[in-house]
Amino acid sequence: MPRIRVMVDPDLCIGAASCVTIAPETFQLNEENKAWVFDHGQEPEGHTYERWLEVTDDEKENVILAAQSCPTLAIFIFDEEGKQLFPEV
C-alpha cells in the first residue's frame, strides 16, 4: 500500500474545516481551530500536525481531495520519495 506524508501548516490553517468534511478519519480540528492529522481515526503517539500514513489508492485520492478543498492550501502531501504531491509545485 502506498505511504504518504500528510502535513498541516498551522500558520495557514484557519479552521475552515472542509478537510474534516471530506476526510474526517484524517483531519479533525483541535481547540485552536486548527486541523490535526489522524491515522484512520486514531492518533498513535498523540496529537500532531504531521504524519506518515499507509493508505489504499482510494484513501490516498480522498486525502488529496481534502487537501485540494482547503481554502488556504494549508495541507501538504508528500509521497514516499519526498516528492510534493499537493499543492502542485
Add this chain to the structure above:
Amino acid sequence: MKYFIIGGGVAGTTAAEELRKRDASSEITILSEEHHPLYSRVLLPHYIKGKIPRERVFLKRDTWYAQQNIEWIDGVLATHLDGRNKFVGGSDGREYSYDKLLIATGGETRSIEEDLRGVSYCRTLNDADQFLQLLTEQGKTTRGAVYGGGFIACEYINFFAHFQIPITLAHRGEHFWTRNLLPETGKLIAKHLIKNNVDLHPNSILERLEGDKELEGFVTSTGRYAATILGIGIGIEPDFSWIREAGVEVGTGVKANEFLETNIPDVYTAGDIAEFDDPITGRQLQIGNWMNAMTQGRIVAKSMSGERTSFQIVSSYATNVLGLEIIFVGDVERAAAEEIQVIGSIEEGGITQVFERDGRVVGGVLIGRNTDRTPITKAIQERRSFREISSSFS
C-alpha cells in the same frame, strides 16, 4: 453536451473540474468577470499581511484551463439570459449557446455612494493589491477606519492591527452581526474590540466622505472621524437584473431546490449567489462560505451531468478578530430561529448561541468557544434537539 458556467470563482471552477472528470468529451466553458485564474479569496488576508507571496493565492495556473480542455473566457460579464432558446449574452457582445447552464456569479460587494482614493473594498485580488498600494503610499501617515459590522470588517481590523495602524470603526447596527447575534453576544465582541484599542462607534450611519482628491475623513450620524483608508464591509448586493429578466426566480439569491436546480429547465446555481432548499435545516438558505461554495460546485456538477444529487452539507466558517475566535455553523439567522439557547457569558469570555427550529438544532454561533463546534455540527446533521446535546457543553 455544452456546459456553460457563469462565474470563475471556486463554485464555478470546481463544477467545471468535476464535469470534466465525469465527461471527457463535452464542451465546458467558464465565463469569468475577473482576469485572474482561480484564486482563493480566503487567502487574500494572508497575502495582505505578508504571510504568503502573491502567487500563492492562486489555486489554478492559467494553463490549467486549456489542459483540462475547458474554455476560459475572462473579463466578460453575463448580461442576458434566454432560457427558452438556451443562450447567454455577454458584455463582449457575443452570444453563447448552452445545453446546461450554471449561474455561479457570487456576490458583488455593496458599495457606498461616494468614491475617493482611500476607500477600500475587500473582495478581489485587485482590491487586495489596491489596499497594499495605499499603505505603501501613505506609510506612517495612515489613519485606518472601517465601516461595517461583519466578516469583512473583522478582516480590515486585523489588517490595520497587523500594520500597527490606529483603527476607528463605525457600523450601522447596535453591534456586530445584528442578524445573527443576541445583544449579549454583541457586547462580548464590542468589549474585546475596545479592549484592543479599536475606537468603536455603533449605531453609526455613514453620511459623507471628506477630502479633495484623497480621503481625509468621514462623517457619520455619530460624528466626524479622521481616516486615510476606509475599509468597507457592508454586505453583498449581486446584480440580478439579467437573471430576473430571464424569468429565473430570485429572492435574496437565485432560488434553487435541493438539487441546485432553478425554476428554469437546465439552469442551475451554486455558491454565494444560491438560495437553496436545505433539507437538513428545513429552510431555504443562502450561505457565503468556502465550504458551501466548493461543495455545491461538486454536487451541482453531478446533477448537471445526469446524477441528480441532493446537496446536504452542514457548512461552517471560522475567523478570528484580534485573537477572538468566531465560528458560524449552519443556519444562524435570528429571525428564522424559534429558540436561541445561550451557553457561556461575557464574564467567561466566550458565548455560544445554539439556534433551534422545529425542536431541533439548526445552527450555532460560537464566540471564543471552539470546542462547541463539533457537537453542534453533529447535532445539526443528526437532527437533534438542544436538550439532547446540552450535556456536551462545558
